[in-house]
Amino acid sequence: MRARVGAAPKFLNLLQIRFPIGAIASIGHRISGVLLVLSLPLLALALDRSLRSEADFLALRDLVSARWRAALVVLFVWAATHHLLAGIRHLLMDAGIGSALPQARASARAAIVAAAVIALFAAARWLS
Template identity: 50%
Template structure:
C-alpha cells in the first residue's frame, strides 16, 4: 500500500483540538520546561550545600523577582505535569477511558493546575508587596 500519497493535514489552526489534546500537549510542554530546569536546580542544590556563603547566595538568588517568575512557571509546569500524569496513569489502568469522563478529567486537570498556580501567584505577589 502506498502510504506516501495519503493526504497529510497537520494545520494546527484547522484541525480540531479537543481539551484532551490541549491537556496532552501541555503535559509535554511542561515536561520539557521541567527538564530545562534540572541543571539549574542541581546547581542551586550544590552551592546551597557547599558552605554558609553558598547557602546565603542561594537564598538571596531565589528571592529575586525574576527568579520568582521563573519559579512560578515551574510551579504551573509541575502541577500540570503531575495532575495530567496521574490522569494518564489511571487511564493505563482503564479508569476514566470513556469519552465523557476523559473530557471531564482533562478539563479538571487543566483548570486546576492553572487555578492553583494563579492562587500561588497572588499569594506570592502579596508577600512581595508586604515585604517592600
C-alpha cells in the same frame, strides 16, 4: 491513497485548529515534561547551593526574588504540577479508570485547571 499530481500543498495553520481538551492536556503534559528535564540541572545546582549554608540559602532566595526570575519559578511550579496531575490522569486511564469520553474530558479539564490554580497560588505566595 495516491497524491494528486499538481495538487497545491495545503497550509496547516495550527492556531486555527480547535484542539479537544484531552489533546490540550496531553500537549501540556509533554511541554511540562520538557521544561522539567531542561530545568533539572539548574534545580539540582540551586538545591546544592541552598543546602551549603544559611548565607548561601539567603543569597539564592534573593537571586530568585526578582520579578522575571520569580516568574520562572512559578513556571516550574506549573510544569511540575501539571506533569504530575496529567501523568496520574494518564495512568488511571491506562488502567481503564475514567477512559470513557465524558470522564476523560472532565479529568483533562480538572488537571489543566488545578495546575493553573496551584501555579497562581504559588505566584501570589511567592510575590507577596
